[in-house]
Amino acid sequence: MSSRDRKKPSVYRKLQRLRSVVNSTAVNKTSIIVDASRYIEELKEKVEVLDQETGTSGISTSQNPLPMQVAVEALEKGFLINVFLEKNCPGLLVSILEIFEELGLDVLDARVSCQENFQLEAIGGENQSNAEGIDAQMVKQAVMQAISKWSENI
Numbered sequence: 323m324s325s326r327d328r329k330k331p332s333v334y335r336k337l338q339r340l341r342s343v344v345n346s347t348a349v350n351k352t353s354i355i356v357d358a359s360r361y362i363e364e365l366k367e368k369v370e371v372l373d374q375e376t377g378t379s380g381i382s383t384s385q386n387p388l389p390m391q392v393a394v395e396a397l398e399k400g401f402l403i404n405v406f407l408e409k410n411c412p413g414l415l416v417s418i419l420e421i422f423e424e425l426g427l428d429v430l431d432a433r434v435s436c437q438e439n440f441q442l443e444a445i446g447g448e449n450q451s452n453a454e455g456i457d458a459q460m461v462k463q464a465v466m467q468a469i470s471k472w473s474e475n476i
Contacts, residue, residue, distance in 0.1 A: 394461045
């Protein structure tokens with residue numbers, strides 16, 4: 323059996339798996355791939371809707387060329403802050419921590435990755451001195467502003 327003959331069943335199985343994942347009724351390769359492409363577009367639209375509903379913003383403007391996602395969720399006493407940038411950003415963590423301090427947030431727990439991209443998940447608890455009246459939107463705006471200022475200096 324030639325290598326081409328062995329690849330046919332493998333390709334066929336993969337196409338059938340793709341067909342089942344995207345709920346396609348198509349029988350030929352081209353139609354299955356077209357259905358998969360449509361399915362991917364539908365998923366992208368769903369992600370955009372969910373991002374808007376949860377307040378997660380994928381922001382990339384001429385003022386801020388770094389694609390980023392910032393999400394802030396209010397907790398009982400403090401906030402859950404998630405930040406994601408597509409590239410490694412040396413020094414950005416310091417800028418964000420300075421903003422936390424300005425807002426009167428103590429970092430209670432944090433996970434940070436600065437390998438290929440920048441990811442921060444932090445729980446900021448309100449310290450008693452000056453965190454009164456702060457809401458999730460204010461924290462999000464302050465973090466986004468810190469990222470913008472940081473990106474201007476690179």
